[in-house]
Amino acid sequence: MYIVFEGIVGSGKSTQSKKLVEYLRQNPPSPLYQGGTRPEILHVREPGSTPIAEDIRHLCQGKEWEGEQMHPLTNAYLYAAARAQTLHTVVRPALESGQIVVSDRCFLSSCAYQGEAQWLGIDTILSVNQDAIQGILPDIVFYMDIDVETALSRTFDTVWDKWEKMGKEFFESISRGYDKCEKLDIMKNRFIRIDASGPEEEIFDRIIRQLKI
Ligand code: TMP
Numbered sequence: 586m587y588i589v590f591e592g593i594v595g596s597g598k599s600t601q602s603k604k605l606v607e608y609l610r611q612n613p614p615s616p617l618y619q620g621g622t623r624p625e626i627l628h629v630r631e632p633g634s635t636p637i638a639e640d641i642r643h644l645c646q647g648k649e650w651e652g653e654q655m656h657p658l659t660n661a662y663l664y665a666a667a668r669a670q671t672l673h674t675v676v677r678p679a680l681e682s683g684q685i686v687v688s689d690r691c692f693l694s695s696c697a698y699q700g701e702a703q704w705l706g707i708d709t710i711l712s713v714n715q716d717a718i719q720g721i722l723p724d725i726v727f728y729m730d731i732d733v734e735t736a737l738s739r740t741f742d743t744v745w746d747k748w749e750k751m752g753k754e755f756f757e758s759i760s761r762g763y764d765k766c767e768k769l770d771i772m773k774n775r776f777i778r779i780d781a782s783g784p785e786e787e788i789f790d791r792i793i794r795q796l797k798i
Contacts, residue, residue: 587680589691592729593756594749595736596781599689604789606687627679630689632667635674641667647745657703661713664695669717691723693766701762702755727792729781733757
């Protein structure tokens with residue numbers, strides 16, 4: 586089982602993924618027991634969760650160069666490279682050994698951020714990512730649906746993330762990007778929109794209800 590959380594900054598994605606990891610560690614779902622043993626729950630983030638992918642994270646969003654901006658295509662390939670590293674060295678082996686993987690973000694972030702907000706187009710992103718992903722698709726994507734103004738009014742940490750300093754229009758286009766992701770054929774029966782407004786515990790209940798565990 587490969588579960589992904591997606592959303593814009595301030596959507597509560599990371600808070601809810603942490604809560605789900607804690608919940609699954611305390612209440613392992615019985616149909617997922619592997620030969621009577623509790624499945625381990627692995628929490629990862631994209632870009633990141635390996636030293637190489639964390640370094641690429643820094644290159645993509647935490648570093649600035651004098652007189653030069655990173656081209657959106659360069660950005661897209663770097664995110665895809667980090668993704669390849671995390672998926673093939675950490676996520677796939679974990680899934681193959683029966684673990685449950687919970688991830689903050691997947692290639693849909695590239696579709697929304699680079700494809701829509703950075704204008705590359707979702708088809709370009711899918712083609713850039715095809716070889717990186719090699720068919721490793723999330724079983725479930727929880728999209729934390731929140732209006733941009735509410736999300737931006739929440740406090741969040743902008744350290745090492747150039748995107749989080751962008752304005753409202755940028756995040757509105759990312760939301761539009763996620764709307765397009767929901768309609769992708771490969772996301773059929775995998776994309777679940779969660780109302781991410783209201784108190785943390787209520788949002789978490791909505792997620793657990795969807796998992797039916
Ligand atoms: P996060 O820790 O808040 O999820 O930070 C990841 C940032 O990187 C976030 O601003 C979204 C951005 N990002 C992309 O632009 N493209 C991608 O493919 C991924 C995975 C993240």
